[in-house]
Amino acid sequence: MRIGKIDKMHSLSKNQQIIFDLIDKSPEPLKAYTILFNVQKKGIKAPPQVYRALDKLVEMGKIHKIESRNAFIACHNSSCQVAKATAFSICEICEKVTEISSAGLSKYLANFKDKDGMKYSKYNLEFFGLCKKCR
Amino acid sequence: MRIGKIDKMHSLSKNQQIIFDLIDKSPEPLKAYTILFNVQKKGIKAPPQVYRALDKLVEMGKIHKIESRNAFIACHNSSCQVAKATAFSICEICEKVTEISSAGLSKYLANFKDKDGMKYSKYNLEFFGLCKKCR
DNA sequence: TAACACTATGTAATAATATAACATTTATAA
DNA sequence: TTATAAATGTTATATTATTACATAGTGTTA
Numbered sequence: 001m002r003i004g005k006i007d008k009m010h011s012l013s014k015n016q017q018i019i020f021d022l023i024d025k026s027p028e029p030l031k032a033y034t035i036l037f038n039v040q041k042k043g044i045k046a047p048p049q050v051y052r053a054l055d056k057l058v059e060m061g062k063i064h065k066i067e068s069r070n071a072f073i074a075c076h077n078s079s080c081q082v083a084k085a086t087a088f089s090i091c092e093i094c095e096k097v098t099e100i101s102s103a104g105l106s107k108y109l110a111n112f113k114d115k116d117g118m119k120y121s122k123y124n125l126e127f128f129g130l131c132k133k134c135r
Numbered sequence: 136m137r138i139g140k141i142d143k144m145h146s147l148s149k150n151q152q153i154i155f156d157l158i159d160k161s162p163e164p165l166k167a168y169t170i171l172f173n174v175q176k177k178g179i180k181a182p183p184q185v186y187r188a189l190d191k192l193v194e195m196g197k198i199h200k201i202e203s204r205n206a207f208i209a210c211h212n213s214s215c216q217v218a219k220a221t222a223f224s225i226c227e228i229c230e231k232v233t234e235i236s237s238a239g240l241s242k243y244l245a246n247f248k249d250k251d252g253m254k255y256s257k258y259n260l261e262f263f264g265l266c267k268k269c270r
Numbered sequence: 271t272a273a274c275a276c277t278a279t280g281t282a283a284t285a286a287t288a289t290a291a292c293a294t295t296t297a298t299a300a
Numbered sequence: 301t302t303a304t305a306a307a308t309g310t311t312a313t314a315t316t317a318t319t320a321c322a323t324a325g326t327g328t329t330a
Binding site: 049 | 279
Binding site: 067068089098100102105108109112114115116118119120121122123124125126127128129130132 | 202203224233235237240243244247249250251253254255256257258259260261262263264265267
């Protein structure tokens with residue numbers, strides 16, 4: 001059944017859903033062990049359970065990893081499209097992280113060619129500075 | 136003495152020099168514990184010694200951290216200028232990492248303004264794809 | 271439905287990455 | 301030269317992530 005299939009493709013497993021909900025509700029990026037501590041009451045007890053769900057959610061584009069912080073935030077840019085083209089601003093004082101969605105920026109980077117004329121299939125960009133509040 | 140001062144500003148401490156030399160000679164990014172194992176014969180015995188030197192070298196712009204790989208490469212772009220504006224290409228098969236130096240790219244990113252008109256003082260960009268050899 | 275493959279889960283142990291804390295030494299500058 | 305800052309040495313520990321293996325659920329298809 002086509003519709004069932006598609007539904008399944010978009011649906012999350014039990015652990016994935018628990019962990020996604022937590023990240024999605026969080027105003028700030030969450031670290032793997034912070035997640036673990038927060039979902040132990042829901043029966044998720046061990047690191048691999050968390051890391052496995054995180055890996056899948058990243059693959060699906062539902063969340064992104066902030067590499068410089070080893071932390072995860074929910075995607076607020078229509079997931080799938082941007083799983084391979086991510087840009088964030090990070091405040092160096094309060095650590096607030098915001099996903100940047102700029103058509104110009106993504107176009108520029110998607111079309112960027114290096115010296116050898118090579119294009120890339122994926123990128124991650126992290127900007128650092130001070131947010132409005134912290135300036 | 137002016138000249139002495141300047142020399143000092145550009146000189147590395149003993150541990151910094153040992154660790155920089157190792158990274159600079161390496162054709163690939165090195166991880167902190169790989170560095171540690173490789174410099175134990177030179178008297179550097181413990182992680183803090185390595186991480187402290189790495190921190191300073193990153194500050195100085197002599198090396199860069201590849202965040203998605205937790206590894207370090209020497210800067211080959213005239214250090215200091217680009218310590219706060221870094222871009223790399225990473226091969227997802229062989230893990231070859233190359234520092235990108237593109238005037239166009241750095242200009243674009245240095246001048247990038249987000250929705251709120253905010254500019255950022257620093258950025259790190261990692262492109263992913265397949266290198267020539269691996270394609 | 272039975273058999274299969276595939277995905278997800280549970281669990282224990284351990285590996286890999288990074289920092290805290292404190293004592294000491296070396297280098298720099300007033 | 302003396303005090304200040306920077307770097308070092310050392311032990312211990314914190315944090316982040318994976319391996320390995322056993323079990324259970326889900327979807328497909330013969």
